[in-house]
Amino acid sequence: MPSDPTTRGPRRVRGTVAYGYEAVREEFAAYAAGERDDYDAQLVAYLDGRQVVDLWTGPDFTGDSLVGVYSSTKGAAHLTVALLVQDGTLDLDERVSHYWPEFGAEGKQDVTLRDLLAHRAGVVGADAGFSLRELADDRAIAERLAAQCPYWRPGAAFGYHALVIGALTGEVVRRVTGQSLQAVYESRIRAPYGIDFYLGLPEEHESRVLDIQPMLPTPEQQGEMDASASGPHTLVGIAYNRNHPQPTDMLTLPNSRAVRAGGPASFGGVASARGLARLYAVAISGVGGEAPLLKPNTVAEFTQIHSAGYDLVSREYKAYGLGFSASADRYPLLSRSAFGHSGAGGSQAFADPHSGLAYGYSRRRYAFPGGAAPENDRFVRAVHRAAVGS
Template sequence: MHGTVAAGYESVGAEFAKVVAGERADYAGQLVAYVRGEKVVDLWSGPGFTADTLTGVFSATKGAMSLVVALLVQDGVLDPDQRVSHYWPEFAAQGKRDITLREVLAHRAGVVGADAGFSLAELADDRLIAARMADQRPYWRPGTAYGYHAWVIGALAGEVVRRVTGQSIQELFEERIRAPYGLDFHLGLPEELEPRFVTTLPMLPTPEQQAEIDDWDSGPESLAAIAFNTHRTDAPELWDFPNQRIVRAQGQASAGGVASARGLAGMYAAASTGFDGRPPLLKPDTMAEFAQIQSIGYDVVSRVHKAFGLGFSAVTEFYPFLGQGAFGHSGAAGSLSLADPRSGLAYGYNRRRYAYPGGAAAENTDLLRTCVEAARTTH
């Protein structure tokens, strides 16, 4: 284990050491926390891993997408309750005329995938996804249920952003968020940073875990298969998606981001508290609106209990020791990043090997709880 912890955060270092000791020999991960703009935890471990190592962060990318949208709503440029077709007329096809931006961001639109699926080249390109989704019929009546728009939510929101501003989510993220704060989080990884990237490794489930995976697995034409694009035989495996240069280069806004834990935590610190003398990006009212639960309960795609705000995951539902109003997002390989405005915590965790069962790795519960407890007693 390498790195530093500030006085009062020794317990976080001890908890990370437990993770390192209890994991596989090839474990590699990073943990970073800011509290009220001060970096208090900066730890890493594993073969070939440093504080500067970059990995694909999968759906933690949705946090970056959501932050761009939140800024535009805060600016008065976008209205969550406006119809998507108002901004993007082609989207009105196939019964989608009245779907609002709020319903898209809350995973309530029903447009979770395409009947024919997406190739790798299509899945890496938000513009191509959006063009396909414009003529796609919803899989449920919009607003009556919700289900995870895993691969497409960034493209849907991104096309609205492009129609209104003339810029992509990736361009706005770079201009307004990444560059001003010097964040190690990229929606489109420059070629010169490629040497810092390490490939994600596949999950190696135990026989018992594999049985659970097989039991959950849906048929090839099920809603889950369409939403996760597994009905397309030439599509990449989920764990292998960020390992493709075309994905890293284009920074697809649903799952194509590349970051270190410093970048993950730094983005939420920039959003909620600011740091290095820079003010927070979001006003308290904007944070409260985007963190507020919009969808909760049974997710008809993932078939588990979930909770979403506007784009962000309502993380307090899964980590009840967080303060109300916390917001963030996990990533399939095990990453988790979030802001807890009440304690002032911004948290980022990243790992190289895909963790069972997907989404935030189990160790996040104890790591995050220890960070929150230290933040509340130290600051």
């Protein structure tokens, strides 16, 4: 891969791209040149299991830097669930209460694992909210939510289980395997494939972590945020833990060592863009001559849209497969089977089985308005164009 870095004034983009992907480097450099001086970001892509883009920029970032990736964590968590379904360890159409009897309280007895993964269970939070210590511990979240009355009749609608879905599915994993979801992910996915994406960051990697920086909205953007603010006891307030006496500040979550160490499976992952992209390359293509982690029928099952329409929490149109977002809903140039997950701070990661493309992007400063940073639109287009053209 050619290694000639692109410079735009004081901004340097470092890293490499394969032949045919030079336009991706140019697009990344052009965007970086127009950003703040402290713009730290990484962009990585694979095609058919071969790394074709590995770029980074910023005064503090390297290709090895790690940041909290918020809900991009859900991709790693639910790839683990998909693997257990593929093995026959879990059954998507079995009731959650079969695996976890306590979950059947308060009218949740018929919720299936499929319902849960599709954000249809209605248990988006707890009436009294969670402390930061509880949020860092998936088992504490699960214990509280087992007794929680759902906020809508399960199956009647769907809404994003932002901070709790990984704890709920993780408790199912623990009841069946005797191990935490994080331990299964480590032993079966992360460690064997050398993926730089951690659910529970070992202390020895802390020196590689950079704290997420706060969003810096313009006055107009701040006005939009103020106008859309919701009360603590609305569905969005409950889902984002604003109903606790000490409401959750999204910025503080990945900057907490307790969260990074616990690796809560909804939002506590720590990764580089290399790790984000490699995870999805391993899933659909394999790397280094290995077979893909997921079989085609497993990919088809988990990427089939299960919930689409008005999301009761986000209050906008959303489309979900099983645990994953339908990536083509955000990037229409991708195939209908593309799947992945973005993170509140701006990260994005997905796989497109049709083209063989796996994509990972991370940035340090929290992006407006939250979720996949807008610049991903440009980068995905450039990477896809290069991949299809090659």
